[in-house]
Amino acid sequence: MAFDYDLFVIGGGSGGVRAARVAAGEAGAKVALAEEDRYGGTCVQRGCVPKKLMVFASGYSEMARDAQAYGWTMMAGGFDWPAFRGKLEAELDRLEGVYRNILKNNGVETFDARARVVDAHTVELSTGERKTAKHILLAMGGWPVRPDFPGAELAITSNEIFHLEELPKRILIVGGGYIACEFACILNGLGVETTQFYRGAQILRGFDDEARGLVSEEMIQNGIDLHLGTNVLEMKKVDDGIWVKATNGTEHVFDQVMFATGRAPNTSDMGLEEVGVKLGRGGAVEVDEYSQTAVPSIYAIGDVTNRVNLTPVAIREGMAFVETVFKGNPTPVDHDLIPSAIFTQPEMGTIGLSEEAAREREEIEVYCTSFKPMQQSFAGRTDRVLMKLVVSKESRKVLGCHIVAPQAGEMIQLAGIAVKMGATKEDFDRTVAVHPTMSEELVTMRSPVRSA
Numbered sequence: 001m002a003f004d005y006d007l008f009v010i011g012g013g014s015g016g017v018r019a020a021r022v023a024a025g026e027a028g029a030k031v032a033l034a035e036e037d038r039y040g041g042t043c044v045q046r047g048c049v050p051k052k053l054m055v056f057a058s059g060y061s062e063m064a065r066d067a068q069a070y071g072w073t074m075m076a077g078g079f080d081w082p083a084f085r086g087k088l089e090a091e092l093d094r095l096e097g098v099y100r101n102i103l104k105n106n107g108v109e110t111f112d113a114r115a116r117v118v119d120a121h122t123v124e125l126s127t128g129e130r131k132t133a134k135h136i137l138l139a140m141g142g143w144p145v146r147p148d149f150p151g152a153e154l155a156i157t158s159n160e161i162f163h164l165e166e167l168p169k170r171i172l173i174v175g176g177g178y179i180a181c182e183f184a185c186i187l188n189g190l191g192v193e194t195t196q197f198y199r200g201a202q203i204l205r206g207f208d209d210e211a212r213g214l215v216s217e218e219m220i221q222n223g224i225d226l227h228l229g230t231n232v233l234e235m236k237k238v239d240d241g242i243w244v245k246a247t248n249g250t251e252h253v254f255d256q257v258m259f260a261t262g263r264a265p266n267t268s269d270m271g272l273e274e275v276g277v278k279l280g281r282g283g284a285v286e287v288d289e290y291s292q293t294a295v296p297s298i299y300a301i302g303d304v305t306n307r308v309n310l311t312p313v314a315i316r317e318g319m320a321f322v323e324t325v326f327k328g329n330p331t332p333v334d335h336d337l338i339p340s341a342i343f344t345q346p347e348m349g350t351i352g353l354s355e356e357a358a359r360e361r362e363e364i365e366v367y368c369t370s371f372k373p374m375q376q377s378f379a380g381r382t383d384r385v386l387m388k389l390v391v392s393k394e395s396r397k398v399l400g401c402h403i404v405a406p407q408a409g410e411m412i413q414l415a416g417i418a419v420k421m422g423a424t425k426e427d428f429d430r431t432v433a434v435h436p437t438m439s440e441e442l443v444t445m446r447s448p449v450r451s452a
């Protein structure tokens with residue numbers, strides 16, 4: 001049977017665009033892609049990229065104070081949100097153009113439309129057209145989840161935060177994951193009075209206890225009003241903002257409330273279950289190690305599969321899909337030992353097992369140091385950083401590396417290579433320190449602080 005295309009990709013985010021471009025440009029496949037919103041997807045339009053630019057913007061308030069401590073005469077000034085937002089929106093427009101061009105230059109036909117799956121080889125576009133393809137790739141990503149309680153519709157999510165008309169004076173952020181903590185730090189740094197509610201006992205559940213404990217301490221120290229064991233019960237619009245009643249009985253008024261309460265795969269009303277694609281918990285597309293769904297001609301990559309929801313992972317899954325399907329080289333994706341960073345202030349960089357998870361698996365030694373870094377300490381700040389290695393007693397391999405420090409994201413990328421290669425504690429020790437740096441502590445920790 002002749003199909004219109006070899007591959008039809010649904011979703012123009014990081015994973016979908018990479019798969020389409022490589023399948024067309026390198027494997028010579030005839031490829032089409034449909035995107036209902038903006039090209040670039042969550043990472044470029046509503047996530048990593050605008051977030052990181054806001055992290056940079058918010059960091060300057062502290063830098064300006066530090067510069068004074070280093071002897072610079074600084075003019076006092078405020079943050080001009082409309083000026084920044086204008087530049088940010090122009091940058092996102094530019095990036096959308098880059099993504100469109102990548103597809104065009106590789107010969108991928110694009111449709112600015114929503115696509116639904118009709119059968120194992122057919123999609124229907126919101127324009128009414130139907131297209132057939134030998135393979136369909138689902139790369140629709142995810143979407144913020146909103147809790148359900150009276151007044152919940154008054155809150156925004158991370159989708160809207162980049163486009164606010166004006167910066168709120170007072171904001172409540174609900175949640176304790178990556179997005180909640182990153183935005184609490186960003187807004188606090190921009191001068192917004194920031195309150196954060198997290199329902200659990202400590203933010204950043206699942207990360208190393210000591211590392212997340214320090215991030216939480218530093219966030220409070222920097223002025224974030226963090227309430228643990230607290231959630232929202234009810235919200236109401238009032239004259240001067242949004243009235244919020246909390247589970248601990250307190251009542252507050254904020255100008256904005258932002259939910260950062262998790263994300264769910266974009267799989268509703270896509271026709272997937274009707275054609276035999278299996279959906280798991282929370283609507284995630286179930287796939288095997290080659291990203292193949294229960295329907296052999298349909299594959300899925302990225303957040304829509306809810307495996308590890310990070311852009312570089314979606315890109316790898318896209319590349320592995322092309323290797324497997326279009327280059328005759330079956331390639332599973334390695335989801336083990338993925339380094340990542342949380343862009344809080346200070347940042348957290350992490351790879352491998354937390355101390356708590358490692359302890360469940362085998363006997364370990366923990367090497368850890370926490371100190372005031374030179375640059376901030378000289379400026380009179382009390383900030384502390386943390387460098388931690390979790391080491392297997394038996395194999396001596398570094399099972400986990402956790403860093404809380406300015407630029408921890410940059411550091412963990414490099415430490416991650418060693419950990420991924422299976423480096424032992426002694427390999428770290430054989431490496432000469434780069435002095436004076438913060439990360440030199442990773443190679444100079446002589447004795448374990450504890451064994452377990």
Ligand code: NDP
Pocket residue numbers: 147148174175176177178179180182198199200204205231260261262263308309310340341342343
């Ligand atoms: P997370 O799953 O990380 O966090 C969701 C948070 O919301 C948790 O603290 C959760 O609490 C809380 N929560 C869930 N439901 C409710 C509710 N009904 N009421 C109150 N609180 C609730 O999701 P995020 O949205 O922060 O991020 C989504 C994903 O995006 C991440 O998992 C990550 O993969 C990716 N991401 C990565 C970044 C990076 O690499 N720097 C940055 C941003 C996102 P509890 O812990 O109790 O479940």
